[in-house]
Amino acid sequence: MPLLTLTSDIGSPDYLVGAVKAQLLHLNPDFQIIDISHNIPPFNYPQAAYVCQSAIKNFPDFTYHLILVNLFEKKPEQLLLAFHNNQYLICADNGLLTMILEETPEIVIGIPLEKTAIKNTTYISSIMGKIVNQLVNGESIKSIGQSDVTYLEKRHLRPVLDNNSIEGQIIFIDSFENVIVNITREQFEEQRKGRSFRIVFTRNEVIDRISESYADVADGEKLALFNSAGYLEIAINKGNAAGLFGLRGFSEKARQGQLSYQTIKVYFE
């Protein structure tokens, strides 16, 4: 049973997630389909990249990841099929691929879409399913499309580094209102060079150590840790950090009349 994942911005009340699965099962009733999320906020590339990247690395090798996010950023002319770290990714040519991988994929293939076809979500998902079937049937990845393809590359939001600080952007706020920042443990330690540090946000909130677990601090106290995905997280033990500190995602609009912050700065000294 080929293992496929789906990530999209379709949303739960729509019929389209069901229609996409129908298209796929039509092509191959043996597809085993796992939903990552269908609640990627519209046009929020940093969050889409964070969700896809963090989910994908947990899957068994040779899983097929279908990413139906911002399919219509531009007029769809081709799909991209990438193979990287033993995972297959299929997505639109909208820049998201390199944001997810944070490096140039080992292999990228362009799959041209028929000029005359109506390129809506169900059509695109059926093309994605056909690509998976070709791979499952043993076709070589390079025979499926164009290997010298030109495609849109966007870079993941990157923290701003200097010798004595890192400024990170908020890429996700989870259901507990924990705040995820685009600073990985590796970046943090590399920049830190063993020095002490202060994580500063919302004017004058300061955290000066990394916890291992929420319960390392008392109820209602703030803390910082590195989450399952390896990213810096600001939280309040049994509280809601984003709401309390006025923090919001880098791509999200501020609510009217509400002061809020989208970055977090770490000082090394």
Added chain:
Amino acid sequence: MPLLTLTSDIGSPDYLVGAVKAQLLHLNPDFQIIDISHNIPPFNYPQAAYVCQSAIKNFPDFTYHLILVNLFEKKPEQLLLAFHNNQYLICADNGLLTMILEETPEIVIGIPLEKTAIKNTTYISSIMGKIVNQLVNGESIKSIGQSDVTYLEKRHLRPVLDNNSIEGQIIFIDSFENVIVNITREQFEEQRKGRSFRIVFTRNEVIDRISESYADVADGEKLALFNSAGYLEIAINKGNAAGLFGLRGFSEKARQGQLSYQTIKVYFE
């Protein structure tokens, strides 16, 4: 593996979607269950019909569609089992069936519920599962219930037609705040008879051509296209049409103190 779909108004935080699947897997561990949506808004028949209709036509022939929407519109005395265009539908006798199909089903069977049973959601889902099992085991559809059944028929919200215009109602607003109107491409072309047209909404917004893709217009510009489901859609490229134009679904209440529109009119000239 018999393929079943589930559509309901249960909502994601509830235990009932899990309980329904448990009932079904109890009856037949080989059922392959695909969720269409469990977020149909309460009592919103037009949206339920749109979601079911648009999803169902993508599925392989002989899929079983279990529709747990407005189960308790009236005291449940029977379930309906329909076979139409090679799809099986099982739902309550609440009028939704004919709204989904938009025509008289090829076959409709009434499945009487036991008078003394407590007719809650888990009970009804177990009866639905038993019906599927009977069909899977080769029983003829007409032997499963009453074929001369009387049942409630409601009609899908229909656009209002005259020689020179169509007035459509908004049946769904998607996660991008794109606005879906109950005018199909076929109805549009049939009424249009090759004439030019103006799509008019929110007092004085006008669109006079059909796009193929959102990116056919500049960012922030409005457009109209026919979506995956074949319905007219009003959108803003990389924007949120419903919010910006004050459009809302035909069955949804207005927010207090907020002016909003639920119809869209096309003039042919």
Added chain:
Amino acid sequence: MPLLTLTSDIGSPDYLVGAVKAQLLHLNPDFQIIDISHNIPPFNYPQAAYVCQSAIKNFPDFTYHLILVNLFEKKPEQLLLAFHNNQYLICADNGLLTMILEETPEIVIGIPLEKTAIKNTTYISSIMGKIVNQLVNGESIKSIGQSDVTYLEKRHLRPVLDNNSIEGQIIFIDSFENVIVNITREQFEEQRKGRSFRIVFTRNEVIDRISESYADVADGEKLALFNSAGYLEIAINKGNAAGLFGLRGFSEKARQGQLSYQTIKVYFE
């Protein structure tokens, strides 16, 4: 195919539900995973217990229920594996187990977590998956961990009883804004002793009979019934009881400046 269920407070936009499933399928591609809900509100133990309890009892015997709720209530040192009424439950040592079961489990085993491991959600889900695999492979439950384990026991919110009344707490509000109260049919009948009764809420709303179905009363009228899960439910036929009567869950915060009630009282006379 071993049948597993997942219940969590992760929320739908996060990558973690996908990552948890990836961990599990990595360990055993034959796991059949059913989602109960990933929308348990943060720290809402009564609702988590209601959802788990009500879902679990519908599943076939020997289903494995993985409960990823409030995993970090305290520093995770062990997981709990319970066997009760022919169901397996695996959850954190945070008190939820006895709230779900409402009695002492037949068997509880403590599974110590490695001291040096980083105990995040994906790590914990992989340990849960390994426990299931051990059971699937025929290891005896008592050989998997410590059987004389000390663990946190919390009690489900219980209605307050006296001879002539029961006061219940609101444990869940469903998508229709029906209001579920922690009074079971059994408790109600046992306390009632055949007497007549008045269900009183929101100052002076009174219901004096139990309906079988919403449609037992006219549209817009209030009613009480026992739901699929066996709990008392206050509803309005085709209306929204919680909003109209100002009722909210016992663990939910009041909205600012809004009067609301969290209990319901039954008088017997």
